[in-house]
Amino acid sequence: MNQDLLDGGWTLTAVADTLPPHLPAELADRLRTGVRARVPGTTHTDLLTAGLVPDPYLDRNEEELAWMKHVDWVYERPLSTPPPTVGERVDLVLEGVDTVATVRLDDDVLARTANMHRTYRVDLRDHLRPGGQTLRVELASALSYAQAEAARLGPRPMAYHQPFNMVRKMACSFGWDWGPDLQTAGLWRPVRVERWRVARLASVRPLVAVEPDGTGVVQVVVDVERSGLDGGQAPLVVTARVAGAEAVAEIDAGRSGATVRLEVPHAPLWWPVGHGAQPLHELQVELRAADRDAPAGPRGTGPVLGTWSRRIGLRTVELDTAPDEQGAAFTLRVNGRSVFVRGANWIPDDHLLTRITRGRLARRLDQALGAHLNLLRVWGGGIYESEDFYELCDERGLLVWQDFLLACAAYPQEQPLRDEIEAEAREHVARLTPHPSLVLWNGGNENLWGFRDWGWQARLEGRTWGEAYATELFPAVVAELDPTRPYVPNSPSSPGYDIRDVHPNDPDHGSHHQWEVWNRVDYTVYRDEVPRFCSEFGFQGPPTWATLERAVRAEDGSVAGKEHPTFLLHQKAEDGNGKLDRGMAPHLGVPDDFVDWLWAGQLNQARAVRYAIEHYRSWWPTTAGAIVWQLNDCWPVTSWAAVDGDGRLKPVWWALRSAFAERLVTVQPRDGREALVLVNDTPVLWKSTAVLERRSLAGRVLAHAELPLTVGAWSVGTFPVPPVLRTPDDPADEVLVVTLGRQRAVHTWVEDVDLALDPAPLDVRVHPVQDGYEVEVTARSLARDVTLLVDRLDPDATVDEALVTLTAGETTAFRVRTSVVLDPAALASAPVLRSANDVVVRAAHG
Numbered sequence: 001m002n003q004d005l006l007d008g009g010w011t012l013t014a015v016a017d018t019l020p021p022h023l024p025a026e027l028a029d030r031l032r033t034g035v036r037a038r039v040p041g042t043t044h045t046d047l048l049t050a051g052l053v054p055d056p057y058l059d060r061n062e063e064e065l066a067w068m069k070h071v072d073w074v075y076e077r078p079l080s081t082p083p084p085t086v087g088e089r090v091d092l093v094l095e096g097v098d099t100v101a102t103v104r105l106d107d108d109v110l111a112r113t114a115n116m117h118r119t120y121r122v123d124l125r126d127h128l129r130p131g132g133q134t135l136r137v138e139l140a141s142a143l144s145y146a147q148a149e150a151a152r153l154g155p156r157p158m159a160y161h162q163p164f165n166m167v168r169k170m171a172c173s174f175g176w177d178w179g180p181d182l183q184t185a186g187l188w189r190p191v192r193v194e195r196w197r198v199a200r201l202a203s204v205r206p207l208v209a210v211e212p213d214g215t216g217v218v219q220v221v222v223d224v225e226r227s228g229l230d231g232g233q234a235p236l237v238v239t240a241r242v243a244g245a246e247a248v249a250e251i252d253a254g255r256s257g258a259t260v261r262l263e264v265p266h267a268p269l270w271w272p273v274g275h276g277a278q279p280l281h282e283l284q285v286e287l288r289a290a291d292r293d294a295p296a297g298p299r300g301t302g303p304v305l306g307t308w309s310r311r312i313g314l315r316t317v318e319l320d321t322a323p324d325e326q327g328a329a330f331t332l333r334v335n336g337r338s339v340f341v342r343g344a345n346w347i348p349d350d351h352l353l354t355r356i357t358r359g360r361l362a363r364r365l366d367q368a369l370g371a372h373l374n375l376l377r378v379w380g381g382g383i384y385e386s387e388d389f390y391e392l393c394d395e396r397g398l399l400v401w402q403d404f405l406l407a408c409a410a411y412p413q414e415q416p417l418r419d420e421i422e423a424e425a426r427e428h429v430a431r432l433t434p435h436p437s438l439v440l441w442n443g444g445n446e447n448l449w450g451f452r453d454w455g456w457q458a459r460l461e462g463r464t465w466g467e468a469y470a471t472e473l474f475p476a477v478v479a480e481l482d483p484t485r486p487y488v489p490n491s492p493s494s495p496g497y498d499i500r501d502v503h504p505n506d507p508d509h510g511s512h513h514q515w516e517v518w519n520r521v522d523y524t525v526y527r528d529e530v531p532r533f534c535s536e537f538g539f540q541g542p543p544t545w546a547t548l549e550r551a552v553r554a555e556d557g558s559v560a561g562k563e564h565p566t567f568l569l570h571q572k573a574e575d576g577n578g579k580l581d582r583g584m585a586p587h588l589g590v591p592d593d594f595v596d597w598l599w600a601g602q603l604n605q606a607r608a609v610r611y612a613i614e615h616y617r618s619w620w621p622t623t624a625g626a627i628v629w630q631l632n633d634c635w636p637v638t639s640w641a642a643v644d645g646d647g648r649l650k651p652v653w654w655a656l657r658s659a660f661a662e663r664l665v666t667v668q669p670r671d672g673r674e675a676l677v678l679v680n681d682t683p684v685l686w687k688s689t690a691v692l693e694r695r696s697l698a699g700r701v702l703a704h705a706e707l708p709l710t711v712g713a714w715s716v717g718t719f720p721v722p723p724v725l726r727t728p729d730d731p732a733d734e735v736l737v738v739t740l741g742r743q744r745a746v747h748t749w750v751e752d753v754d755l756a757l758d759p760a761p762l763d764v765r766v767h768p769v770q771d772g773y774e775v776e777v778t779a780r781s782l783a784r785d786v787t788l789l790v791d792r793l794d795p796d797a798t799v800d801e802a803l804v805t806l807t808a809g810e811t812t813a814f815r816v817r818t819s820v821v822l823d824p825a826a827l828a829s830a831p832v833l834r835s836a837n838d839v840v841v842r843a844a845h846g
Contacts, residue, residue, distance in 0.1 A: 001196040001306055006077065006135070010187075012037035012046045015072035018141070023067065027052055034076075040354045042098060042186030043073050043139075057635045057645070058551050059566050062180045069183035070144070075137040079105065081193050083128040087230040089196050092122040092135075096189025099169040100140040106133050114145065114416065115168035116188065117384060117405060117424040124193070139185045142169050149417075154463050157456040158409035165409035168420045171381035172347065177573045178630070178639040180351055188354050198231045199224045201306040202256075204285050205433040207484050208314055210335070216267025216314035218242055220260040220285060224251060235290035236305070242283040242312065243267075250290060260285075269335050270313025270436040272374050273397030274662060274681065280311040280394060283434065313394060313436025319486035321495040327508030328494060330533035331624040332399075332439060338714070340617065340681055341625025342660040343375035343401070344368060344642065345536060348382045351634040358388040360647075364632055365392050367643050371653055372660035375399035377491070377535065377627050380445035381407035384428045393437035400437045401535075401627070403491065404474050406444030410456055410465035422473055429481045441478050441487045443470035446513065448490040448504040467499075491535045507531035514612075518579060518640075522586055523608035527669065530619045537612055538629035540573060540580055541605025541652055542598050543636055543644035545831075546795035550646065551636035561594050571638040580638075583608065587751050588840050595831050600839045603785060605640075606655035606803060613659035614666040618677040620716045628656065648791055654802040665690075665740055667721070667747035674721045674747065676738060680711040687711075691739045694725050697756060697782040699808025702734065709740070732756045735782060737807055746805045752784060757837040762786065762806075764833065766824035772797070772817040775827050779806035784836035786812070792832050794820040 014031035023031075035050040044065070047053040053068075054061040084090045092110060094103065099116040102109060106129070110122045149166040150156070158165050162181075164174040175181030194200075205221040220240045226232040236251040240260040249258040268279040289302030320331040320338075332339050349364055350356050368376060376393065378385055380403030393400050404425060411417065432438050447466055450456055456465065470489040478487040488495050494502040494509035502509050512531035517523050518539050526537070542548070548559045552570045560566040562577055571577060581590045584604045591597045609628055616626040633645040642653040663686060664679040680686040687710045694703040703724045711717035721736070728734040731749040733756050738745045748755060758781040767774045777786055783806045790797040797818035804812050816827065826832055 001194055001200060004081070004193040006079075006191040006193065007039050009077040010037040010039050011035070011076050012043065013074050013076070015074065018070065018072045020067045020070065037075055039075070039187045039191050040096070040189050042184040042188055042352060042354055043068060043071075044182060044184050045352055045354055046186070056180060056182055059553050060569055062182065062569060065182065069181075070141050072141055073139040073185050075139070075187055077135055079133045079135040079193075080131075081124070081128055081133075083130065084125050084195070087197055087227070089227045089229065090124045090128060091194045091196070092124050093192050093194055094120045094122075094137075094187065094189075095191070096187065097137065098139075098184055098186050098188045099142045099167060100145040102138045102140075104136045104138065115420045115424060116170065117168055118420070118427050137187060142167050142185065143174075143183055149412075153412050153414055156410035156412060156463065156465060157450065157454065157459050159407075159450075165411050166417070168405075168417070168424065170348070170353075170383055171405070171407045171409070172351075172634070175572070176381065177576075178637055178641070179347070179572065179634050182351055184352065186354075197227060197229075197305065198234060198289055199226045199236055199287065199305050201285065201287050201308050203430045204308045204310075205430050205481060206283055206310070206312050207433065207482065208312060208316075208436070209484065210267055210269065210314055210316050214266050216243070216264035218262040218264070218283065218312065218314075220262065220283070221257065222249075222251075222260065222285060222287070223257045224287065226256065231289070237288045237290050237302070239286045239288070240283065243281040264314060267314040270315040270394075271397060272334055272339055272399050273369065274374055275334065275337065275339065275397075275683075278313065278395060278397045278436075280313055280436075282309055283312045284309045310434040311391070311394065312434050315436050317439045317485060319440060319488070319495075321488075321510060323496075326622065327506065327532060328496065328510055329624065330495070330510045331621065334399075334439065338621060338624070339374070339399075340620050340714075341375045341399070341533070341627060342373050342681075343377060343399075343535075343625060343627035344371075344373050344631035344656070345379050345627055345629045346376040346382075346631055347379055348634050349632050353383065356386070358392070361386075361389050362392055363647065364643065365396055365398060367649065367653070368398060368631055369396055371642065371656040372662065373398065373631070373656070375401060375439075375625075375627065376631065377401040377403070377442075379403055379407070379630075380405050380442070380491075384424075384432075390432060390435040390437060394435050398437055399439050400435070401440045401442060402432065402438055403442045404444055404469070406447055406466060406469060408446050408450060410447070410450070410460060410463075411469065413464035413466060413468050418473075421469060422477070425474060425477045426481065429477055433482050433484075439485065441474070441482070441485055442491050443474045443487070443489045443493075445491055448493055448499050449513070452499055452504060511535040513537070517608070517612070518583070523583065523611055526612040527615050530622055531616070532623060533625045534612075534616055534623070535625070535627045536629045537626070538640040539583065539605045539608035539652075540576060540638060540640050541602045541650055542638045543633070544646070544648040544650060544791045545598070545789060546791035547636050547644050547646040547648060548598075550795070562597060567638075570636055573638075576638060580604070587753065588836065589753050591839055596839050599789070599831070599834050602651045603787075603834075603836060603839065606651040606785070609652050610655040610659045613656070614664065615668065617659070617664060617679045618666055618668045618716060618718070620679065651787060651802055654787075658803065661743075663743055665738055665743040665745040667736060667738065667745050668718075670718060670720075674726050674736070676707075676719045676721055678709060678711045678717045678719070678740070680713065680715055680717070683713045685710065685712060688740045690719075692721065692725050693737045694728065695735055695737055695807060697733050697735065697758070697808065699781070702729065735807070746807070752836050752840045755782075755840070757782065757784065757840055759838050761837055762833070762835070764828035766827050769815070771819075772815065773822060773824070773827060775814040775816060775833070776811060777806065777814065777833075778811040779808055781808050782806070786833070786835045788814050788816065788827070789832050789834060790816050790818070790827075793822050793826055794818045796820075797822075
């Protein structure tokens with residue numbers, strides 16, 4: 001097979017009569033005459049490169065570019081592809097068209113598209129002419145198309161005001177409560193011409209199993225497309241190789257597929273991070289024409305027609321959803337071992353998708369590993385991610401929960417949407433089978449819950465809403481194409497139960513989303529339920545200062561204040577700032593000063609998430625997983641993310657790192673009393689002596705106890721706190737400190753606003769070192785969540801620790817890495833050096 005990648009030579013023009021009249025004449029003229037374009041690319045990236053539009057992520061530029069979603073566009077380039085020779089096929093392959101398009105070669109219509117989530121392949125044999133031709137991709141406004149479909153089919157309920165559920169375009173393209181409304185258009189994945197003969201490998205699906213005796217079995221399901229030309233119905237031979245095993249199968253004349261079985265004795269198992277190694281093996285598949293003159297049996301000695309290779313891992317996966325005395329489980333098992341899921345939800349890492357590189361994904365996934373995550377959930381309002389994403393997860397042992405792309409809306413089951421959804425599902429289920437990291441298919445996000453609780457039923461008036469996708473279509477596709485992986489109908493859902501009998505968000509059955517916290521109630525309510533699996537929960541916090549300073553600015557160039565229109569444009573949640581204030585008030589107070597408010601918002605986000613995770617983990621194995629919303633951002637915004645839109649770690653990332661550590665010490669309520677809970681998510685027995693002390697904030701030991709404790713591998717141990725340590729004499733001036741080797745918990749009996757915290761409890765010394773600075777901090781009194789916000793001094797600076805609580809007399813050292821000369825005094829004081837102490841006192845008393 002020969003391939004010609006069509007990445008250059010493109011011109012982008014706007015369809016003149018769709019341009020708005022308010023555009024400057026010079027810009028409108030340039031758009032009519034055309035600009036140089038790059039494929040993969042989008043209208044936004046091409047116009048940015050040409051310098052014709054401002055960066056939509058900066059300040060209020062998102063509003064300035066709203067006109068682009070109403071415009072029709074044309075991508076055009078010359079195509080000089082010779083007509084096919086005898087017996088040759090020539091195909092045009094478009095891996096990603098965003099979204100509603102007519103594809104033409106000169107005046108011939110090659111294809112009409114309305115789905116950015118699928119690949120289109122067009123046979124060019126009857127369309128090629130000698131000499132040059134013109135390839136045109138005419139892109140209509142996806143919003144206009146969706147609005148027309150809503151009028152034709154009747155509206156369906158959805159979470160936002162634009163009908164993203166009527167067109168197969170990334171749902172969050174239309175704006176979300178953390179993302180911009182930009183609605184890109186373009187050729188967002190590669191375009192190429194392929195020339196081939198006889199047959200080609202249409203898909204290869206390695207279905208992996210491990211036998212009880214440890215033999216790895218790979219059933220390699222090969223589908224071929226025949227050319228339909230001379231020799232196109234001939235017998236074919238498929239050869240597959242992996243880990244020293246090789247097997248051959250013949251595809252008889254006229255047939256379109258075969259299965260090759262490979263066996264790997266004593267298979268080295270692929271494990272999630274923290275549970276073992278991640279050995280990957282190159283699976284190679286070769287398609288040849290059969291040698292007609294060879295002896296009996298398959299003989300692949302003819303010419304090579306196609307090759308395919310991917311790295312695979314040998315492992316098993318299952319999801320236990322069995323009923324029990326509490327309800328129904330939701331426990332993931334890999335290689336027969338139950339795994340507590342330490343997860344985060346994943347959204348597209350840049351709203352402008354073509355800017356996402358393998359290197360950028362690697363950095364983000366390493367940040368996930370650094371926070372001790374073992375799973376990412378690819379959320380259903382985004383995209384099916386690139387091969388880079390899944391390959392990088394395979395290498396790191398990061399499990400992937402993959403949503404089908406339906407989110408927060410009722411989806412029509414009428415045509416053409418129904419066939420489009422099936423086509424994309426079939427393509428991606430088949431495409432992703434090689435990846436051992438992929439362990440679960442999920443039928444969509446909050447659609448079943450929406451039908452039950454969000455007033456949809458009356459508004460639907462009997463119209464279809466997508467239930468058949470979740471309960472019929474998707475499970476059938478997974479069962480047919482990838483029966484090795486479990487499927488669940490939605491997140492949240494109660495698998496095995498009709499949504500009319502058991503609520504899809506019932507915490508006792510299956511997966512659960514906890515959004516009462518953040519939206520309506522205080523984060524202490526997390527402890528009011530013990531879900532079987534919490535696949536969404538979270539709390540908002542502002543991005544880092546350096547990100548705000550770059551992208552969220554007032555007219556004078558300073559960082560926009562919390563009520564400034566620019567700040568509010570980058571705060572997409574309904575009443576987001578109000579919820580931040582109400583969330584802070586009972587714990588930290590609400591500072592008036594904007595700089596203090598930012599720190600308090602970031603700290604309260606970290607506190608809320610840490611509180612939830614420690615609670616969920618303390619109930620293993622009843623609660624079998626926690627997937628926080630969310631790991632990453634797609635632009636600069638106040639959001640639930642742990643890594644902000646510029647890739648910087650927010651304080652909540654450090655909370656994840658602490659709360660998801662393999663070994664965790666936490667104090668939790670049990671039967672109305674404090675209990676010591678030890679979480680041991682390792683293969684090694686945890687045997688140690690816990691030192692428990694009730695101390696004054698000034699450091700005086702008021703009571704002491706030592707408890708020898710043992711917790712088994714992959715287990716949780718719960719132990720009563722001795723009575724002398726449970727009841728403080730003065731709750732405002734005392735803490736309970738529990739130490740087990742390097743692990744520690746500091747428990748208070750009242751919130752920080754009611755603690756007698758010293759507002760300035762720290763002595764600080766700064767030492768220059770080879771690659772930055774060491775900041776040594778000593779506490780004279782209890783210092784809560786000490787953090788260095790080093791990006792305030794250098795946007796590229798990093799620090800090795802944050803949210804460190806020190807009792808009186810304790811010292812810790814922060815390592816700051818920077819290539820910039822910093823002011824030591826600035827490193828040693830606010831607004832760089834922060835703690836809960838300084839913001840709480842100002843909020844409560846200042």
